[in-house]
Amino acid sequence: MSTSRRKFIKISALGFSGVAAASSLGSMGINTYLDDLITDNSLAPLKQIPTYCEVCFWKCAAWAHTDQQGNIQKIIGNEVDSHCYGRLCPRGTGGVGMYSDNDRLKTPLIRKIINGETTFVETSWEEALTLISTKMASLKNAHGAESLALLKHGSPGKHFEHLFKAFGSDTIAEPAYAQCRGPRETGFGLTFGSWVGSPEPTDIRDTKCLVLIGSHIGENMHNSQVQEMSDAIDNGATIIAVDPRLSTAASKSQHWLAIKPSTDIALLLAWMHVLITEELYDKDYVAKYASGFKQLREHVQDYTPEWAYGITTIKPEEIRKTARIMAAAAPATIIHPGRHVTWYGDDTQRARAMAILNGLLGSWGRRGGFYFKEKIDIPKFPHPPYPKPKWGWEEIGENYPFAEMGITNEVIRNTIPSKDNKYPIKAWFVAGTNLNKSIPNKKLLEEAIDALDFMVVVDTMPMEVTGYADVVLPECTYLERYDALRSSPNRNPSIALRMPVAKPRFDSKPAWWMAKQIGDRLGLHNHFKYDDYKEVIAWQLEQMGTSLEEMEKIGVKNYKRKSGPLYLTQGQDYEFGTDSGKIEFYSPQLAAMGFDPIPKYIPHPEPQNGYYRLNYGRSPMHTFSRTANNPNLNDLKSENDLWVNPKVARILNLKKGQYVWLENQDGIQSTFAIRVRVTERIRWDSVYMVHGFGHDNKKLTNAHGKGISDTELVTKVAIDPLMGGTGMRGNFVKILTEEPAKTALV
Amino acid sequence: MRYAMVIDTKKCVGCSDCVVACQTENKVPIGYCRDWITERVEGVYPNIELELKSERCNHCENAPCVRCCPTGASHIVDGGIVLVTADECIGCGACIESCPYDARYQHPDGYVDKCTFCHHRLEKGQLPACVEVCPTKCMYFGDLDNPNSEVSQLLKRRKHKTLAPEAGTKPHVYYLT
Numbered sequence: 059m060s061t062s063r064r065k066f067i068k069i070s071a072l073g074f075s076g077v078a079a080a081s082s083l084g085s086m087g088i089n090t091y092l093d094d095l096i097t098d099n100s101l102a103p104l105k106q107i108p109t110y111c112e113v114c115f116w117k118c119a120a121w122a123h124t125d126q127q128g129n130i131q132k133i134i135g136n137e138v139d140s141h142c143y144g145r146l147c148p149r150g151t152g153g154v155g156m157y158s159d160n161d162r163l164k165t166p167l168i169r170k171i172i173n174g175e176t177t178f179v180e181t182s183w184e185e186a187l188t189l190i191s192t193k194m195a196s197l198k199n200a201h202g203a204e205s206l207a208l209l210k211h212g213s214p215g216k217h218f219e220h221l222f223k224a225f226g227s228d229t230i231a232e233p234a235y236a237q238c239r240g241p242r243e244t245g246f247g248l249t250f251g252s253w254v255g256s257p258e259p260t261d262i263r264d265t266k267c268l269v270l271i272g273s274h275i276g277e278n279m280h281n282s283q284v285q286e287m288s289d290a291i292d293n294g295a296t297i298i299a300v301d302p303r304l305s306t307a308a309s310k311s312q313h314w315l316a317i318k319p320s321t322d323i324a325l326l327l328a329w330m331h332v333l334i335t336e337e338l339y340d341k342d343y344v345a346k347y348a349s350g351f352k353q354l355r356e357h358v359q360d361y362t363p364e365w366a367y368g369i370t371t372i373k374p375e376e377i378r379k380t381a382r383i384m385a386a387a388a389p390a391t392i393i394h395p396g397r398h399v400t401w402y403g404d405d406t407q408r409a410r411a412m413a414i415l416n417g418l419l420g421s422w423g424r425r426g427g428f429y430f431k432e433k434i435d436i437p438k439f440p441h442p443p444y445p446k447p448k449w450g451w452e453e454i455g456e457n458y459p460f461a462e463m464g465i466t467n468e469v470i471r472n473t474i475p476s477k478d479n480k481y482p483i484k485a486w487f488v489a490g491t492n493l494n495k496s497i498p499n500k501k502l503l504e505e506a507i508d509a510l511d512f513m514v515v516v517d518t519m520p521m522e523v524t525g526y527a528d529v530v531l532p533e534c535t536y537l538e539r540y541d542a543l544r545s546s547p548n549r550n551p552s553i554a555l556r557m558p559v560a561k562p563r564f565d566s567k568p569a570w571w572m573a574k575q576i577g578d579r580l581g582l583h584n585h586f587k588y589d590d591y592k593e594v595i596a597w598q599l600e601q602m603g604t605s606l607e608e609m610e611k612i613g614v615k616n617y618k619r620k621s622g623p624l625y626l627t628q629g630q631d632y633e634f635g636t637d638s639g640k641i642e643f644y645s646p647q648l649a650a651m652g653f654d655p656i657p658k659y660i661p662h663p664e665p666q667n668g669y670y671r672l673n674y675g676r677s678p679m680h681t682f683s684r685t686a687n688n689p690n691l692n693d694l695k696s697e698n699d700l701w702v703n704p705k706v707a708r709i710l711n712l713k714k715g716q717y718v719w720l721e722n723q724d725g726i727q728s729t730f731a732i733r734v735r736v737t738e739r740i741r742w743d744s745v746y747m748v749h750g751f752g753h754d755n756k757k758l759t760n761a762h763g764k765g766i767s768d769t770e771l772v773t774k775v776a777i778d779p780l781m782g783g784t785g786m787r788g789n790f791v792k793i794l795t796e797e798p799a800k801t802a803l804v
Numbered sequence: 805m806r807y808a809m810v811i812d813t814k815k816c817v818g819c820s821d822c823v824v825a826c827q828t829e830n831k832v833p834i835g836y837c838r839d840w841i842t843e844r845v846e847g848v849y850p851n852i853e854l855e856l857k858s859e860r861c862n863h864c865e866n867a868p869c870v871r872c873c874p875t876g877a878s879h880i881v882d883g884g885i886v887l888v889t890a891d892e893c894i895g896c897g898a899c900i901e902s903c904p905y906d907a908r909y910q911h912p913d914g915y916v917d918k919c920t921f922c923h924h925r926l927e928k929g930q931l932p933a934c935v936e937v938c939p940t941k942c943m944y945f946g947d948l949d950n951p952n953s954e955v956s957q958l959l960k961r962r963k964h965k966t967l968a969p970e971a972g973t974k975p976h977v978y979y980l981t
Contacts, residue, residue, distance in 0.1 A: 304854055739854065
């Protein structure tokens, strides 16, 4: 929040409604009124109820505090949780607003045509659930269960995934894969035989050198990473930030490499060149654990820092110096895999280059590099085996041989009827993901939605995607429900409980309940043998040597590691998860499929005159588009602004605070206006904004029309040929100072 | 006992968690805040410096708000904390005008409000809510009169500054640079 104090004073002056009577003269040392006020608030014992956060998907365990009336007062971190070390981020602290938001979806809604007009009508759960199950059954009869697709994210997604698999459909995808972190999983997977996963097993706490390539720790509040980066700063670690923009992390770095956008692979190759030609790489580690070093050495021979300078605009001596710093700190050096890595369509190869660099530095499995993560398996609550679908996400993604999860864009493509569509999709169930703000190429998305026979949306808020649904189901927030136990990989395994802190507001219901109700109506009772999800958790906890009763008291339970030490020990024999059991610098798998076995630098398109590259990122107080309306978080940041370099502002005669519109290379214009922020923190060839604003649903009263949506301007999408990721940083915009709608009318 | 807050600008990421935590802890109405984040950028691309920091009432030793308050509602308590007695405040706004840090606002209920260093939490031996929640642990709180306290040690060891020293207010919020 770049809070303007002036604005703040102005607001408070407007809010001034009356004058308290002066009852007595001041008495130094006593503050009676305030003390009374505070006594009311703080001395009455607050009840602590365990939960884990769902404002983003880091899933930090927390304590929700309620007063004697049961009102939620505040939420703070659970001190024994390795996801949060007792501290939440602003989103977690502002989780209260997710509950209190009066714009929430309140009752089930059904699309109806009344007097020739399509509208949503409030309905009962009974009617909504019966309609959904009837429709699902008839679509299954006509086209097979596979024709129903689930697009999901987060905790609600898990419950519907169970429903879908029981029903016979594995047509499941989430934008978190092909629109976010998929490329790095494939890139690191091909190199080390292991996914990075979430949370990333980066040993930032003990690192001596943290290299961030377009990774905005601090702007993305991935909690434990932010905390560990702060510890690393205390410990004197060197931060090297590669970013065309002076991100928050770049401002904390000793070496900010202000790279020309889209040229990162050239820098990575030049770094490899320096490490290899100057023999700075970890020779013992490479000899013992890696394969393909000779091919790599030959491959990077010509990729000199001088070669990279012409591409990246980073001076050769800067490239050499930073490579030497990384090597000196190694193996306690982390080339961070990043998150939201779908940029230019060759993202898996960029991730590969980052993975190889980590391999050369010997940082995988080493203190201060990457630790070996461990999680605890939650016992599966007994249910009959899932039927085997004829096709599912794997077949849909068959053009992308290295995809390891459903590709949302391919689900969208297969929804649009065509004669050679082998996997026709007829219905969508969308849970916890506002597709309109996460999927680029709006036209394609709308074409697919148009073609659907049936669409259900489950959300807590009237997100844009709900507007397209046939049935909208109001989910209660994470503060109002039991949910699946959290078990995530970390240095030590742990589990966390989420239980209701308050009763569901309005007529909202937990996702597990909806899934069960639909399942029961579809005759899948055996997959839902419980009345309350609490029974599932209780059973699982018993198997794990604890109980619901205990977990309700402690919230988080930590377990001992069973898989061995966090790091490789000196000279340890170790088999990586790749085919060869080695870290694969040269990938035979990629070679066999006709892809570059070692990453190459390939130039990407650049903006035409008058256009600027559209870059986007995160703000620490918001998650995707889902928090823009949260009253507490909206209060911190209610709209995004357009970062413009002062030189550009001078040329275009833009003033700070002025509202402008954007038009991309395909003539797509922004729906709303965005405020200009003139700042040296950005290059002159790009503009930047925070993602997740520009809501066009009027029912989001705090967020509607505030700022613009970067996603709607992303219409040119370079697809990653390996895993189907949608590269979204190749769009260019020009800045319009007049409202285009008005101009068009004239 | 002289309470002080020390904030490490090398670690602050400007996330505003301190702001939300204060709002929920102290029931600050939506639209108002007792603490806030500032951003200062200096230089020309790519030679730029960025400083992010959390600001609030400085609990000045020489507090103009206390001196100018016509009713004595603004006063200093043990530990040097500047407080406002709400029911003695007539909302005249003199303190708002006199504060060089813009740290006070008029509460919709009519009185002037601002950071109390979470006085009510200190009494229970807890840290201010903002300090306790900060994910980068860039905020420290303690007693300046105790040479062994974390704040005294940090101020001894690290370069630091206060805001608007020219105002002569002797603030008790320090920034490590």
